[in-house]
Amino acid sequence: QSALTQPASVSGSPGQSITISCTGTSSDLGGFNYVSWYQHHPGKAPKLMIYDVSNRPSGVSNRFSGSKSGNTASLTISGLQAEDEADYYCSSHISILGVVFGGGTKLTVL
Amino acid sequence: EVQLVESGGGIVQPGESLRLSCAASGFTFSRYWMHWVRQAPGKGLVWVSRIKSDGTAIAYADSVKGRFTISRDNAKNTLYLQMNSLRVEDTAVYYCARDGVGSGHDFDSWGQGTLVTVSS
Numbered sequence: 001q002s003a004l005t006q007p008a009s010v011s012g013s014p015g016q017s018i019t020i021s022c023t024g025t026s027s028d029l030g031g032f033n034y035v036s037w038y039q040h041h042p043g044k045a046p047k048l049m050i051y052d053v054s055n056r057p058s059g060v061s062n063r064f065s066g067s068k069s070g071n072t073a074s075l076t077i078s079g080l081q082a083e084d085e086a087d088y089y090c091s092s093h094i095s096i097l098g099v100v101f102g103g104g105t106k107l108t109v110l
Numbered sequence: 111e112v113q114l115v116e117s118g119g120g121i122v123q124p125g126e127s128l129r130l131s132c133a134a135s136g137f138t139f140s141r142y143w144m145h146w147v148r149q150a151p152g153k154g155l156v157w158v159s160r161i162k163s164d165g166t167a168i169a170y171a172d173s174v175k176g177r178f179t180i181s182r183d184n185a186k187n188t189l190y191l192q193m194n195s196l197r198v199e200d201t202a203v204y205y206c207a208r209d210g211v212g213s214g215h216d217f218d219s220w221g222q223g224t225l226v227t228v229s230s
Contacts, residue, residue, distance in 0.1 A: 003154070003156075032214060033213075033214075034212065034213060034214020034215070034216070036210075036212065036214070036215075036216035036217070038155070038217070040155070044222075045205065045220035045221060045222055045223070046147075046155065046205070046207075046217070046220050047220075048210060048216055048217060048218045051210055051211070051212035051214075051216035051218075052212040052213055052214065052216070055212065057210070057211075057218060087154075089154060089155050091155075091157070091215075091216070091217075092214070093214030093215045093216075096169060097169065098157055098159075098160055098169040098170070098171065098215070099145070099157040099160070099215045100157065101147075101154060101155045101156060101157060102154070103154045104154035104155065
């Protein structure tokens with residue numbers, strides 16, 4: 001149950017687009033189309049942004065999109081806004097073994 | 111409105127036990143898989159355990175297997191995590207989370223968390 005690999009930090013200016021990658025193996029992320037992404041502002045409850053690779057829950061802005069190719073998933077945020085500054089985590093279902101998260105990526109809006 | 115409220119956190123010494131509770135409201139608790147997720151200070155989210163809606167299909171992260179026990183009382187709309195033989199490395203904010211509508215395990219609702227500190 002090793003953590004998925006995410007960059008420690010990414011940054012972008014307001015209005016720009018950024019992409020956060022999440023890399024696993026064929027045993028976890030690559031083996032299932034069950035990748036989720038969470039936004040976490042410190043001190044608050046995490047928020048589901050993407051599920052099943054590319055689906056957005058009701059109420060989540062369409063500026064957030066997800067994709068996957070092989071063992072790597074990506075979260076793209078377009079039209080960056082100040083309130084997007086947060087920690088972002090990917091996760092993958094790993095069958096009967098449960099769930100594995102990525103190490104998290106700190107997004108800074110410059 | 112979906113609400114998940116954790117309780118039971120506190121400061122304990124290594125080797126001691128603690129039981130966390132998560133009170134659910136605003137949805138039909140008995141229909142949902144539930145999970146515990148933790149976050150150590152300055153670290154990322156880590157999945158801890160899950161339980162199916164009917165109390166079966168239980169699974170644990172390797173780091174807590176044999177020490178932690180997840181359970182639920184659907185009549186009381188409450189999820190539990192019994193934590194025994196606690197270690198310093200179990201220090202974290204513990205969140206309960208509800209399984210979402212995705213085909214895998216995604217967490218569409220989270221509590222605010224309860225802090226567990228294990229220290230001598």
